[in-house]
Amino acid sequence: MKRAADRPRPAEAATADRRPPAPERDSGDMVGTRIEVEVGPPGHGGFCVARHEGRAVFVRHALPGERVVAEVTEGSAKDSFWRADAVEVLEASEDRVEPPCEYAGPGRCGGCDWQHAAYEAQLRIKGEVVAEQLRRLAKVDREVVVEEVASPFGWRTRVQFAVDPDGKLGFRKHRSHEVVPVEECAIASSGVDEVGALQRNWPRVDMVEVIAATGSTDRALVVTPKRGEQMPFVDADVKASVLRGVSRHTHISGVQRIHGRPYVREVAEGRTWRVSGSGFWQVHPAAPDVLTEAVLDFLNPKEGDVALDLYCGVGLFAAPLAEGVGESGAVMAVELDRQAVRDAAHNLGFVDDQEESSEFPWLDLVEGSVDEVLADENYVPDHADIVVLDPPRAGAGRDVCDRIAALRPRAVVYVACDPASLARDVAYFAEAGYELTDLRAFDLFPMTRHVECVALLRPAQR
């Protein structure tokens, strides 16, 4: 295990995937205005695009082809676009259904975006959104089919609850800090429900994350106290409140173990993975296996290959890559978050922080930022045969794409949770001589606007 740069990591980097979006702007002077609009195609962000007097209006809770009364939620007379909620449906789409969850709807819980759409329509909408991002940002024209993975409810194994002023758990309204308290969440897994966090009150707490591991009975609570609350804030009431065996962490800077083990054990690919505190792990229980299979299928590792696993988290793709390239090959896995690197080291057979993995001596695990590691000749190999990259929501960026392309791999597999970032990076790869040759998309976040893509890039045939 190696450390590329021994410095504190940027506070944002590891948590960027999970933070609630900050409101882009305060409400403008058209807020509350009602307009009648014809609803157009879906956009990236859980809305459909309509036009009103030459201006784009991003309408949530609507479906393509509908005629609705939309109430403006953000925008002023001088803005080029407004945001709005469909508050009355004048002509409904055939795809419209009654939202199964009582908290879904205009001005309510902001967690789900498409509960009002039949499930097949959700898949279609997400496919259109990915295709549109690729067309617009990468100039790639292709149909995208989003694959159904499992039941659209009860899938979320890691849930971050916000806390309202009375200490009740809930979710923030869309683009707002206001919390809608809930008594249940339709997309949370049964393991999350069993922890019982929703049944108690959380005074002096800002956020509660409930983690229900897959393949083990491990459960964890990561509790973030309100600013200024002292440690330890855990009182007898909290200690007695939840199931026995649940780990509780109080999160101020880093994770402090209060009770139980500081990590959960997730089972995927027939291995057990240690994931500490709020560290990154796929939230859909099927995701680790589905994504690994798709990645390996596209990459097709061969004995002796040099492979890179960039943004490796706790090592999900690094282990099967190391198996695939065998001892005559080499793998370099890179991750920024120090705790994730520690977990990856444990998961990949580095005993007691030793330099070499006992399971895969041909695997290097590097702690550092991918852009810096790829720029550092002490780490980067002179070529790579296969590369997997799974960056956070913001994507990899031009510099990283260029540096990967400069290693002339025969295949690059890009795992993306944001289709706009994927499309931007596909465009950078295209400039560097790589073309998108295949793409699969999976509905690993049913009912929400999110979709996971696995894209294959190869040297362009000129």
Ligand SMILES: C[S@@+](CC[C@H](N)C(=O)[O-])C[C@H]1O[C@@H](n2cnc3c(N)ncnc32)[C@H](O)[C@@H]1O
């Ligand atoms: C989407 S997760 C993917 C993790 C892993 N591939 C998996 O599927 O479990 C992205 C990971 O990138 C890490 N990360 C964020 N910025 C990074 C950077 N600049 N360099 C290296 N890793 C970074 C995060 O800590 C996180 O573990």
